[in-house]
Structures are given as structure tokens and as C-alpha cells.
Amino acid sequence: MADKKPLVLDVDGTFLRTDLLFETFWAGLGQAPVETIKAAFRFLSDPARLKARLVDLTEVRTDLMPVNEDVLSAAREAQAAGREVVLASASNEALVKSLARDHGLSERVFASTEDRNLKGKTKATALVEAYGEGGFDYAGNDDIDREVWAHADRALVVGDEGSAKAMEAQGKPVIRIEGGYALRKVAKALRPHQWVKNILLFVPVMAAHEFSLATLGLVALGMIAFSLAASSIYVVNDLLDLEADRLHVKKKHRPFASGAVPISVGMAAGFGAGLIALVLAAWLNPAFLGIIVVYMGLSLAYSLKLKRMRWIDIAVLAGLYTIRVIAGAFAAGVYVSGYLLVFIFPAFLMLGAVKRLTEVTLAEGDERLPGRGYGKPDRSDLLNVGIIGIAIALLAWFGYSFTGQAEDLYPTRWLIWLCLIPITWWLVRMLRLGYFGKQDHDPIVFALKDKRGIGLILIVIAMMFQAAGLWEKWFSQVVG
Incomplete structure (x- = not known):
């Protein structure tokens, strides 16, 4: 009877909202990057051997x-109707068998081995050899599956x-199942909400009091380039963190972890x-191109390795934010004081500690977080790092007030000295909120939504403008 015929399911893009080859490739980049890259180049023209090699190099959880x-x-x-449900995939046999066990499907699977890539006509x-012509129903999601549908019953x-x-044109009974992806989910994967961080590129312009439209336009272009560069790294970061994200209470809903957007x-x-980021950077000037290349390289190193190294990850995060300030100076062609950088780096060192503090505080257990080197027992040490960062930042601000530029x-x-009060208030408040788990996992994004914190920052800016005599200057220009 037709309804007793086995139901055969393709895996990549059909049963799974992901692709096992890409899953193992990105897992390999995280677990054994050098060997994975070698395998990709060596077996690029031999998919079956590439898939087998990647399985050997990685450990992935198909149940997630x-x-x-x-x-x-x-x-x-x-x-429930008593039919056998079988997985048939071009992915490696070991992973397909694991997936079948995870979901209680038939132990019999059809999959690629080291010597055979089970795809299209081969599948x-x-x-047909196993079930006969028209002896099975088949579920697939791609043009290549037409080779199989032609021999299936439904x-x-x-x-x-x-x-x-x-x-349907060939007279085949068809059952449609929803699939695919939405472009808005692709946009979400680029994390446009994180682009607000790149407002840091405007800091050197504000510090140098260079407010011409030409200068602001150059920095705006630099901000666009940095935003796109950051988005490219966010994609890499998410693809490297697929398993860790799937184990996270919130991050499991990210586009790649949830399968809302295909990895490819x-x-x-x-x-x-x-x-696009590199093209824009090259158009601005060579120095800006150089700094954006450094940023992307350091961000990639952070995603691949450094973020899993205790304490080093926080220093790298602070460095990435500091690079944004330097980039703003290069984009606009303005001078940036060493004291400003000495203030910025420890301030963001504190915010890096806040990021980890928030994560460990909100964690349910005391074990180390997946993909991170911290757990709840590290809260006091993270707090101490934050306090040290605040102290150094405040000393740098005070020291700058005695420079010739100041x-x-x-x-x-x-008034510059008086600014230390709201600055201290803001820094201590951010550290305190992180320690008690009362802010977002990203302190910068939280800071740009936090009304009280924004108020303190605006007070500092207003006091600085007053100390520089800018309010009086602008008022006289308007009145005149």
C-alpha cells in the first residue's frame, strides 16, 4: 500500500534547517583551524573525502x-502510521546516523562515505535499489532533488x-512544506543594532573641536565602513559559536543558531x-584602510581563539573599542591625544569586565560558560578588574587636563576637573549594574539605551563645551 511506503528525508535544508557540511567546517575552524583550512584546500574537488575529514577533525552535537x-x-x-522514516543525505554517514538516533528515526540511513558522495543521481x-521504482516518498528542498523525486511515489x-x-507538471503528487528564509533575518544576522558602537569614531572630532561638515562627512563614511566591517566579523563570530549559542538561553534564537538563515x-x-568596508576604507585614505584591516584581523583572531582566553579576551575587547577612536582620527585627519587613548582603553577594559560579569551573573550554574573561560566564581576578580580600569581612566582624564592641548x-x-564627578558616576554605575546582572549582555548597546546613563554623558559633553567656550561662540554666531 502506498501509505506504507517508507518516507525518505533529505537532511540539509530539509529535515534540518542547516547544512552538516558547513556545520562541521565552522566547528573545525573553531576546534582545529589549521587542519580544517588544509583539508578545505586539499579536498575542495573531492566533497566525499572533505566531509569525512571534517568529521574526523570535529566534535559536533547533532541533537542541538x-x-x-x-x-x-x-x-x-x-x-504513527507504521511507516519507516529514513534519512538520505549527501552528508557524511557518521553524522546522519547520529541525527537519526537523536530523533528516533530508522537505523537504516543513506549517506556519503569517504569514497562516495551520495547526491543527485547517486542518491x-x-x-531505487533499496525500495524499487516509486517505492518510497521523498522530501527534499533543492533542484538537485529532482533527480530523486523523479523516482519517488510522492x-x-x-x-x-x-x-x-x-x-506537478510531470504528474507527480506534491506536498508543499514551508521552508526558505526571510531577508529581514539576514539583515538581523548582520546585527545593525550594534552599529551604534561606531559612534566612537566621532570622539576625536569632538575632542579636537572640528565640527565642519566636510570633517563630519568623512567620519560618517568611516562609520559606515566600520559598521560593515564589524558586521562581517559578527557573521564569522556567530558561525564559530553555533553550538555555544544553541546552549544559551537567549542566543539560541540568533539567525544561524536557530536555522532561520542558511549558513551559506x-x-x-x-x-x-x-x-564593501575595505573598498570604502581605501577610498577614504591609506591610514584608515590600514586601521580597518588591523581591526578586522584582531576581531577575527578574537572570534577564532582570543575570546576563549581568560583576561586576554577583555583586553582585546578594550583594544577593539580603542581602535574605533583611532580610526575616527584617521578618517577625519585630526590629532588624537595619547591621554585620550589612555582614558579610553581602561574605560573599555572596565566595560569588557562588565560584559563578562553580566554573563556569569545571569548564568544558572557555577560551571564555566560555553565558549568562555569564566564562571560565577570569577565575579570578584572581574569586579576588581573593573575597579582598576575605572581608577586608571580617571587618572588619565585628570592628567590630560594639565597638557598643552587641554x-x-x-x-x-x-570645569574639566568637575567632569570627573559625572564620569565617575557613569563608570561606577555601569560596573554595579553588571555585577548585579541588571543590564544587557553588551554594555555598549545597554549604555546607548540607558536614559540615566545618557543623561550623565550629555552632562559631561555640555560641561566640556562650556569649558572650551563653544556655547558662547555658537550663540554669538546665531545671534550675529
């Missing part, structure tokens, strides 16, 4: 991988309307963003 719930529902209905031949088509129509689409979007730019020096 996102499943297409509609396909899973169809599988459960078939099982169709294997299934076609379950996931998110591929073109193939669904083609099969994310890779293309990340590459495109990075390329004397030239801020005639009313006592």
Missing part, C-alpha cells in the same frame, strides 16, 4: 541542530516552489559586507 518542525511533524505522522540509484517539497511546479547565505552576506582647548580648566 535546528529541525524543520513541519518536516518533523510529517515524519512523526508517518511513524536516486541507491534508493514528492514532499520544502520551500522550493520551482521544483514543486516542475514535479550568511557566509555570502558577511563576505559582501567585508568587501590648556589651548579648555580655558576654563576647573
